[in-house]
Amino acid sequence: MYLKMLDGPVMVDEILTMESELIGRFYEYEYHGELSLRIKNSILIKVIDFCKKCAEIRIQHSNSDDDEKVLQDKLKDFDADFIKPFQSDDAALFHLMDAACKLEINIxxxxxxxxxxxxxTRTNPEDLGKFFFIYYNGSDRLLNSMKNIIGITRWVLK
Incomplete structure (x- = not known):
């Protein structure tokens, strides 16, 4: 099966079928056509690498006598290393989130x-607006109300 991306088609790796619910369903029903998704190849490569590494960590864990906490620690360390390049590139982070959403990769x-x-939780409302590309041109009363709502609901994110 091929995924039709913005930069051209990409052959689906079997690891991706295990991690992606969407690709898994197509694979299960033996769909052999092209699935058209608007994802850049560079982002898809990073998603596939993520899936492969997570699968490798799980396979290593299943072959050892380590407990579940060791597996979770290894996955958490990998997650921290994986996200580092995206911390300074908001656009790439959003493309990665979009790809994970479209491919239904829950992990x-x-x-x-x-x-x-x-x-x-670490950012003030003005910086959050920049992070999410939200630009506000309204009244100060509404802005203060929005700041208050964000401040009150921060506990939800903890």
Missing amino acids: LMDMLMDYVADVM
Whole structure:
């Protein structure tokens, strides 16, 4: 099966079928055509690398006598290393989130949402607006109301 990307078609790796619910369903029903998604090849390569590394860590864990906490620690360390290049590139982070959402890769979406929630808890409302590309041109009363709502709901993100 091929994924039709913005930069051209890409052959689907079997690891991706295990991590992606969408690709897994197409693979299960033996779909052999092209699946058209608007994802850049460079982002898809990073998603595939993420899936491969997570699978490798799980396979290594299943072949050892380590407990579940060791597996979670290894995955958490890998997640931290994986997200580092995206911390300074908001556009790439959003493309990565978009790809994880379109491909239904829950482990990647969970990791990215944890990262975004962490950023939101450490950021003031003005910087959050820049991070999410929100530009406000309204009244000060509404702006103060929005700041108040963000301040009140921060506990949700913790």
